[in-house]
Amino acid sequence: MIGRLHGTLVDRNGVDVIVDCGGVGYVVTCSGQTLAGLPALGETVTLLIHTAVRETEIALYGFGTPEERTLFDLLITVKNVGPSSAVQILSGGHTPRGVAELIVRDDTAGLTRIKGVGKKTAEMLVVELRDKCEMLLVSWTADGELRPTAASAGSSRRRAPLLDDVAAALVSMGWRPAEADKAVTELVIAEGVTLEALLRQALRSMPR
Secondary structure (H helix, E strand, O other): OEEEEEEEEEEEEEEEEEEOOEEEEEEEEOOOHHOOOOOOOOOOEEEEEEEEEEEEEEEEEEEEEEHHHHHHHHHHOOOOOOOHHHHHOOOOOOOOOHHHHHHHOOOOOHOOOOOOHHHHHHHHHHHHHHHHHHHHHHHHHOOOOOOOOOOOOOOOOOOOHHHHHHHHHHHOOOHHHHHHHHHHHOOOOOOOOOHHHHHHHHHHHOOO
């Protein structure tokens, strides 16, 4: 099973590219976002790979970032969403973070605006992936990408650090700092409570 390719980008044809690795050319299907970030032909490229084994062929799907690959892996667990459909969703004009936020917010209208996503599929994405996407958003911001500091989220210095983290996560998902601060003031930190549990509680009270 191929999980990563590192070689020379030798051809592009629509959504497919060819990566030459040691004289072997691999055909890889990529999302629009990954295609937009590719180097020029003849330059070195690294792609994270999902290998789909079918009855008559082996298909490779490539991703330029771990976030996109991780979200792809979640999307294909949803009924009737195969690798090609997942790539189409990732090519719908949103970043992986943007797609995950639509799912977390139960924004089926926003999801159906993505080409190829009907109402039933949008509802399935929300039902099956909302909790998992919440965790994804927390883990992505935990790495320092796009997570604002507690100060920039408008948090109080006297507030518990765990609540600062919840407020920062809400702001990173698109809510205003004032909305995030209001939500966390209603949270109660019980013994042993986790950041993930508090974030779920806060999301239930956030404006749609």
